[in-house]
Amino acid sequence: MxxxxxxxxxxxxxxxxxxxxxxxxxxxxxxxxxxxxxxxxxxxxxxxxxxxxxxxxxxxxxxxxxxxxxxxxxxxxxxxxxxxxxxxxxxxxxxxxxxxxxxxxxxxxxxxxxxxxxxxxxxxxxxxxxxxxxxxxxxxxxxxxxxxILAYGASNTQANNDEIEKLKEEISQLKEEKEKATTEVKVLPKEDVHEPVEVAVTTSEIDDTPSILYAQEITNGFQLVDRTPKVIYRIKKTGMNNVFLVEGKQAIIYQLDANWILEYYENQKLKTKMLNIKF
Missing domain, CATH: 3.40.50 (Rossmann fold)
Structure with a gap:
């Protein structure tokens, strides 16, 4: 037994x-x-x-x-x-x-x-x-x-590729808009100057007040904290250098020249915000 x-x-x-x-x-x-x-x-x-x-x-x-x-x-x-x-x-x-x-x-x-x-x-x-x-x-x-398990990754990869292509298009469009916004205003000859001329220089609402945020590395990306320290954003890496998806929001953060830009839509309006991020 x-x-x-x-x-x-x-x-x-x-x-x-x-x-x-x-x-x-x-x-x-x-x-x-x-x-x-x-x-x-x-x-x-x-x-x-x-x-x-x-x-x-x-x-x-x-x-x-x-x-x-x-x-x-x-x-x-x-x-x-x-x-x-x-x-x-x-x-x-x-x-x-x-x-x-x-x-x-x-x-x-x-x-x-x-x-x-x-x-x-x-x-x-x-x-x-x-x-x-x-x-x-x-x-x-x-x-x-x-x-x-490999198939799960393949479907994710395709989704990421689609998202990256979409980001490329959005960034390209934003660069074009900024180039238009920074076009120099031609100075008229004195005899032709009568009234000040107002020129619209933006196509989206931009918040140019940078906030100081500190990047702390986490799995697949970073968390951005203020001096408190309070977590303001969690961002995830993409297949593009210096382009991140913002966790929990329909938004991206990317580097444009020397600046970091947060871009998102609010009430069908494109909004951008400059961030001061310390990596």
Whole structure:
């Protein structure tokens, strides 16, 4: 009876491991956060750095979330798994486990619990994390392209290309409008001057009062904060240099000569605003 139960448990474990392996193998990258929730400080005890190194030890391409991401992740974020290290409560020992989620937030894999009875946090967390990562040795990870995940990126890429072409047209049109706006007013000879001549120099409403914003790098772009610091905009990279999509708004930010321009529509009117952005 004992042998029969043991065989069933082993079978369940092998099936679970095989299923998890196939899922994990679908993903090309693992993103490691700068801060784990239970520590609330970036790379405390060097645990985030150790996590990245352990993923690399077991064959993953691991990236910290503040690194410059490869082009294929930018066009298809679903190629990457997001990792996290979770702490479970324990009175006399430290317990950690590693979890992987896909771009939809589904849990793809959870490691075994790593434990340590060491009293020093630095040592305890290190030993517990290494033990938790023993689960990845069983996985024997090896990336294999999944057509479904790749197709998701292909559709996104086409959408991005369409958006980029649209931005190119809008920027070209805006440049033409500004060239017209800066056309010099011809000075009439004295004998022909009778009344001041008013010349319309703009075709869109422009706010020329620049605001000082500081760019802080985030995944796929930047967040622009003021001196408070308060997040004013979150902007995402596009396929064009110095052209960004504004998150949550039908707007773009781009560089025109030495200036940064925010452009958007309001009540069917094109509006532009000059920004002073410090990168």
């Amino acid at each position: 004992f042998k029969k139960v043991t065989s069933i448990i082993v079978l369940i474990f092998i099936t679970y491991t095989s299923f998890s392996q196939n899922n994990v193998n679908d993903y090309k990258y693992v993103i490691v956060p700068n801060t784990f929730e239970f520590l609330k400080e970036a790379d405390k005890y060097r645990l985030n750095t150790l996590t990245k190194l352990l993923f690399e030890k077991y064959g993953f391409i691991a990236l910290k979330e503040d690194e410059t991401l490869p082009d294929d992740i930018i066009s298809n974020s679903c190629l990457a798994l997001k990792s996290d290290v979770l702490k479970e409560s324990g009175v006399f020992n430290t317990k950690l486990k590693v979890q992987l989620k896909n771009c939809k937030g589904d849990i793809i894999f959870t490691s075994q619990l790593g434990q340590s009875r060491e009293k020093k946090y630095q040592v305890a967390y290190t030993l517990a994390l290494r033990e938790a990562f023993n689960s990845f040795e069983v996985l024997n990870y090896s990336y294999k392209e999944n057509p479904a």
